[in-house]
Amino acid sequence: MIRQVTVFLLSLALLQAVSADGHCSGKAIYRVSFQNLLTPKNFGNLIPENGLVFSPLAGASHSNRISFLTIRGFASPQVEQIAETGQNGRFVTLARNLRRQGRGVLHVAAAKGPTMPGNFTNLFYAVDCAHPFITMLGMIAPSPDWIVQINNRNMIRDGKFITRESGTLIAYDVGTDSGREFTSPVDASLDMPTEPQMNIAPLVEDETDRFQGRVVGRFHIQRIK
Numbered sequence: 001m002i003r004q005v006t007v008f009l010l011s012l013a014l015l016q017a018v019s020a021d022g023h024c025s026g027k028a029i030y031r032v033s034f035q036n037l038l039t040p041k042n043f044g045n046l047i048p049e050n051g052l053v054f055s056p057l058a059g060a061s062h063s064n065r066i067s068f069l070t071i072r073g074f075a076s077p078q079v080e081q082i083a084e085t086g087q088n089g090r091f092v093t094l095a096r097n098l099r100r101q102g103r104g105v106l107h108v109a110a111a112k113g114p115t116m117p118g119n120f121t122n123l124f125y126a127v128d129c130a131h132p133f134i135t136m137l138g139m140i141a142p143s144p145d146w147i148v149q150i151n152n153r154n155m156i157r158d159g160k161f162i163t164r165e166s167g168t169l170i171a172y173d174v175g176t177d178s179g180r181e182f183t184s185p186v187d188a189s190l191d192m193p194t195e196p197q198m199n200i201a202p203l204v205e206d207e208t209d210r211f212q213g214r215v216v217g218r219f220h221i222q223r224i225k
């Protein structure tokens, strides 16, 4: 018995030593900003004359047990809803349920309104060592099923929370609708379900890419606490 306790205490001491020596500890809060570059100035007559919006953005911080969005995988019903209608209700409900049940989600964030052309939207996420991944997405609207996103992005490098990170956003086709025009999501007559469903992939891989592979936005991640 005494030996078992000693072994336990020894392994605890060992764990703490390891954690003080480069393994993750603590928590952090990040501001994630998506900037919408889909303005008439940037895209001219490639896009509708008033530009395109990002639908109300939504996201979550989560563990490696969960991937809400996997490039080259099939879109979930939650991602399909965002991509085709711009409504994030299913995604937010699922993420909140997982959080409540302690199943890999730490924090859920959702914007109140769309990100207009030329504007940006900030969402905030708490992360910790067990939930260091951030996924965030929104629809390019109007469109058939095109999104901007960051997925499973790890806020830990070499055992430490990163300070900041920036990058570009390109359009992704989530593979659930075969439309190719900037059509209103409420016009059901223009719904063209893709059957069988295709993988989520960069829209530029489709030769009819309306954005011609160009950058449609930028993301900025900043640790604020």
Ligand SMILES: [Ca+2]
Binding pocket: 144, 145, 173, 174, 175, 176, 177, 178, 179, 194
């Ligand atoms: Ca599509």
